[in-house]
Amino acid sequence: MNINITKKVFFFTLLLTSLNMMSQDLGKVAGKISLSGNIPAENISVTLTGTKYSAVTNSNGQYEIKSVKPGSYVIHIRAVGIHTIEDNIVVKANQTTTRNFSLSESQEDLDEVVITKNKYKQDKPSLSLRLQTPVLEIPQNIQIVSGQTLKDQQITSMSDGVIRNVSGAVRLEHWGDLYTNITMRGSQIQAFRNGFNVVSSFWGPLTEDMSFVDHIEFVKGPAGFMLSSGDPSGLYNVVTKKPTGITKGEVSILGGSYDFYRVSLDLDGKLDKKGKLLYRFNGAAQKKGSHRPFEHNDRYVLAPVISYQVNDKTKLTAEYNFQYANMTEVGSYYVFGPASGGYATLPVGFTMTQPGIPDTNIQDHSGYLMFEHKFDDNWKLTAQTSYFKYLQQGYSSWPSVVGPGPVDRDYDGVPEGTLEAGEIIRNVGIWDAESNMYLGQIFVNGKFNTGAVSHKILGGVDLGSKDYEADWGQSHDLDTVDNPFNVNSPNYGPPSNGLPAFDHDTPLSQRAGGLYSSEYAAGYVQDELGFFQNKLRLTLAARYTWISQASSYSEVLEDSHITPRVGVSYSINESLAVYGLYDQAFTPQSGVVREGTVKPLTGNNFELGIKKDWFDGSWNTSLSAYNILKKNELTSDPTSPPGQAYSVVLGEKRAQGIEFDVRGKLLDGLNLIANYAFTESIVLESNVSTIKEGSIVPGYAKHVANAWLNYTVQSGKIKGFGVSLGGTFQDGRQTDTWSAGLQKLPSYFKLDGGLSYETGKVKVTANVFNILDKYLYSGSYYEWLSAYYWQTEAPRNFRVGVTYKF
Structure with a gap:
């Protein structure tokens, strides 16, 4: 019995030593992938062509492929909506081969591609909402109306049917496509554009034309990260289009x-x-x-x-x-x-x-x-x-x-005359x-x-x-x-x-x-x-x-x-x-x-x-x-x-x-x-x-x-x-x-x-x-x-x- 145990211990020790020696002979490939504007590229697939070695970039655009046998490889960068990149690399034993890549695409362009695949759902708020957290993890009801939604529904202005895409939003005063004035959660909500509160009076702002609008974010309830003062029912934030770097x-x-x-x-x-x-x-x-x-x-x-x-x-x-x-x-x-x-x-x-x-x-x-x-x-x-x-x-x-x-x-209590049913005195006032x-x-x-x-x-x-x-x-x-x-x-x-x-x-x-x-x-x-x-x-x-x-x-x-x-x-x-x-x-x-x-x-x-x-x-x-x-x-x-x-x-x-x-x-x-x-x-x-x-x-x-x-x-x-x-x-x-x-x-x-x-x-x-x-x-x-x-x-x-x- 003791001889068998000794043999087993010796065998496993030899195996672990061999694996350790093998791992010391392996290399590693690591780096960072960025979009135009030096924005980290998340969820980008990185593979060594013809092998099982692969990785996906994290939220910082970083990737790491461990335990790679020494040799020459073709590194392959791909994701939906980007131009595929291939490059030759050499992996050496016990060394890290670092390769960084800068893509011509921008985050806005990748978002647009994602919307094309999933036309009506966006997972992340814009930079103008100031948050770094995906919508799923934010402790608040935030609804995003995508740009593709606006196109499919042929919406031409902020007051032209946008609110059908958000629960509980109504407009009781149409204002003839002059002012939007959206009511939600029982009160009129605040109007924002690119993170700025653009309400200067009850009657504003002029409703945005959709030609320059990328998407619209509805934040329900008070938003301490955005709202200096305003109604606790919420706000909507119009996000305008920005350059993507793609011609x-x-x-x-x-x-x-x-x-x-x-x-x-x-x-x-x-x-x-x-x-x-x-x-x-x-x-x-x-x-x-x-x-x-x-x-x-x-x-x-x-x-x-x-x-x-x-x-x-x-x-x-x-x-x-x-x-x-x-x-x-x-x-x-x-x-x-x-x-x-x-x-x-x-x-x-x-x-x-x-x-x-x-x-x-x-x-x-x-x-x-x-x-x-x-x-x-x-x-x-x-x-x-x-x-x-x-x-x-x-x-x-x-x-x-x-x-x-x-x-x-x-x-003054003295009638000037009497109107019959259907008769009206119309009045026009100046509004400069x-x-x-x-x-x-x-x-x-x-x-x-x-x-x-x-x-x-x-x-x-x-x-x-x-x-x-x-x-x-x-x-x-x-x-x-x-x-x-x-x-x-x-x-x-x-x-x-x-x-x-x-x-x-x-x-x-x-x-x-x-x-x-x-x-x-x-x-x-x-x-x-x-x-x-x-x-x-x-x-x-x-x-x-x-x-x-x-x-x-x-x-x-x-x-x-x-x-x-x-x-x-x-x-x-x-x-x-x-x-x-x-x-x-x-x-x-x-x-x-x-x-x-x-x-x-x-x-x-x-x-x-x-x-x-x-x-x-x-x-x-x-x-x-x-x-x-x-x-x-x-x-x-x-x-x-x-x-x-x-x-x-x-x-x-x-x-x-x-x-x-x-x-x-x-x-x-x-x-x-x-x-x-x-x-x-x-x-x-x-x-x-x-x-x-x-x-x-x-x-x-x-x-x-x-x-x-x-x-x-x-x-x-x-x-x-x-x-x-x-x-x-x-x-x-x-x-x-x-x-x-x-x-x-x-x-x-x-x-x-x-x-x-x-x-x-x-x-x-x-x-x-x-x-x-x-x-x-x-x-x-x-x-x-x-x-x-x-x-x-x-x-x-x-x-x-x-x-x-x-």
């Missing part, structure tokens, strides 16, 4: 119903042979009519971008966006009816606008300068500044009186406006470990100065009491009281009656701690914000606040994560109260969720539940006499709900976007006599469901042929005013669909919207007018587009 181009022509014509151009390439100086240029021109007569909205867009790779660590990017809109006066899409009639009592194409009123012209300028510097593979500094200038010269229409009833436009925003931010992303705990650090500073001024002080009645506008027999000839003759020449600063300004400074720090090899992630953050606000309607308000943020995310496995979040937001408010001082609005958000990637990440589902509490919100004082616009503190409001989203590739060629949201928002405490506790807060739909299904044939004679079908359903729709009226908004259902065919460099896409030809509208009841108003959507209509890539 390519695309031109698209689009036409459709109601005199809709559009052409857009996208050019991308290099300005030098080394690929350090890159450019991207996007432009568009659009002529757009309406299903209502005398109404149009024409757009012209220029968006050049230049980036310069100073060295392996430093990059500069300069960008300019210009949008010009020439459109019918704001308010042309509103229709009014008496309280006794309710909604939708006139044809879907009815208009109250007056031919001959000059167009409204808008110029929207925005410029950006970004500096990026990588200290090493783990630390990066980003600094960017931007300037936004908005110029508007135009008009706004709104009725003075809606019949039937007496007319007392002076509010100018806005300037100076914004800046600097932030640092870092990674390091303390023992077994990993850290992802985010810290930075936000600075901003915004001002908005407008002239609303000039108005003109188009009609008279003796000769009003009659909706039952409309006369679009010269109005009885003539057209307005407003003063546009006096400098706006001398005649502006509406003035708003704000300045803010904020600092924030966030640490995402990873435990158990990053399976458990704990996010701890805090943000300090100082802000000063002023307006011509209230006293100057200055305040500061610290808002904490705590998030937990746990990966049950590589494709399934659960999370919880507590976050806060605060917004200083402008207003005059009878007693005391105005306090800022504060809000907090509790959120729980689960995220799942299916079938190797082909498609994703997310389910979240939230509870948002808002305190100290101001609302108008119902006891204020005319001309004394006092405010009162409403009290406390609560929004809560459940949201579900699914997006991605179900099968080869079959892609789906679907979502559902249940939302409920009520008043918990009220200081206003006419608003009772338990009252429904205006401005949302209780049930919202959307779906968009696209299938493209993958092989055979009709390869490249695609079909799409999508629908939107809303129920429990609330109006956007506290005066709900006796008639509720009905349920809403819209069905869209389309066909496409792609062969080589050409793709043809055709979509039909509102296939069922339903009378679709939104609206509200205005108590002071004793009238309903509504805005109709177009009846059945179509768009056909051709795209050529070169």
Whole structure:
């Protein structure tokens, strides 16, 4: 027995010694692969041709192939969307052969390829969201609308159907494609562009044209890593197109119903042979009519971008966006009816606008300068500044009186006459406006470990100065009491009281009656701690914000606040994560109260969720539940006499709900976007006599469901042929005013669909919207007018587009 044991020990010792001697004779291949801009190339396959030796790059672009027999090999670099690279190498015993590779492709280009394969799902947020974490691991509900989604659905502006791709998002005020104004989780969310808050007033910004938009990120709930001040319901971030380093181009022509014509151009390439100086240029021109007569909205867009790779660590990017809109006066899409009639009592194409009123012209300028510097593979500094200038010269229409009833436009108690049912006195007011925003931010992303705990650090500073001024002080009645506008027999000839003759020449600063300004400074720090090899992630953050606000309607308000943020995310496995979040937001408010001082609005958000990637990440589902509490919100004082616009503190409001989203590739060629949201928002405490506790807060739909299904044939004679079908359903729709009226908004259902065919460099896409030809509208009841108003959507209509890539 002892002899046998001795033999076995000797045998295993000899075997281990032999293996150790063999391993000492082997070599290793290692290195790093970078994209243009010195961005680490992740998930790139590295193989030695004709052998079993292989590796995949990590998040830092690094790879390592161990235990390679000495000899000559061909190293092979490949991944979807990149040009394959091969090179000869020699591996020597007991040595590491180092080979680094720089690819001409950029991350943006690889992302575009991934979207082409999986058209509707993106796994990582943009740089402008400042995070280093995949969406699956972020303890918050973030939904990304990909660029391919925008193309397939033929979306041409931010207000043109984007929200169907995100759970719970609605628009109760259409604003005629002028302003987007999206409501989500019971309140209007903030508008961002490339990480900057671009809201200068309630009415802005001008909705972005999709020609220069890469994708759109919806962040639900407070976002302490982005939001200096704003509503705790969330934000959307429009990410513009950047140079990719690949020379390519695309031109698209689009036409459709109601005199809709559009052409857009996208050019991308290099300005030098080394690929350090890159450019991207996007432009568009659009002529757009309406299903209502005398109404149009024409757009012209220029968006050049230049980036310069100073060295392996430093990059500069300069960008300019210009949008010009020439459109019918704001308010042309509103229709009014008496309280006794309710909604939708006139044809879907009815208009109250007056031919001959000059167009409204808008110029929207925005410029950006970004500096990026990588200290090493783990630390990066980003600094960017931007300037936004908005110029508007135009008009706004709104009725003075809606019949039937007496007319007392002076509010002195003495009627000037009586209007019959269907008779209206239309009014046109001036709306000249100018806005300037100076914004800046600097932030640092870092990674390091303390023992077994990993850290992802985010810290930075936000600075901003915004001002908005407008002239609303000039108005003109188009009609008279003796000769009003009659909706039952409309006369679009010269109005009885003539057209307005407003003063546009006096400098706006001398005649502006509406003035708003704000300045803010904020600092924030966030640490995402990873435990158990990053399976458990704990996010701890805090943000300090100082802000000063002023307006011509209230006293100057200055305040500061610290808002904490705590998030937990746990990966049950590589494709399934659960999370919880507590976050806060605060917004200083402008207003005059009878007693005391105005306090800022504060809000907090509790959120729980689960995220799942299916079938190797082909498609994703997310389910979240939230509870948002808002305190100290101001609302108008119902006891204020005319001309004394006092405010009162409403009290406390609560929004809560459940949201579900699914997006991605179900099968080869079959892609789906679907979502559902249940939302409920009520008043918990009220200081206003006419608003009772338990009252429904205006401005949302209780049930919202959307779906968009696209299938493209993958092989055979009709390869490249695609079909799409999508629908939107809303129920429990609330109006956007506290005066709900006796008639509720009905349920809403819209069905869209389309066909496409792609062969080589050409793709043809055709979509039909509102296939069922339903009378679709939104609206509200205005108590002071004793009238309903509504805005109709177009009846059945179509768009056909051709795209050529070169």
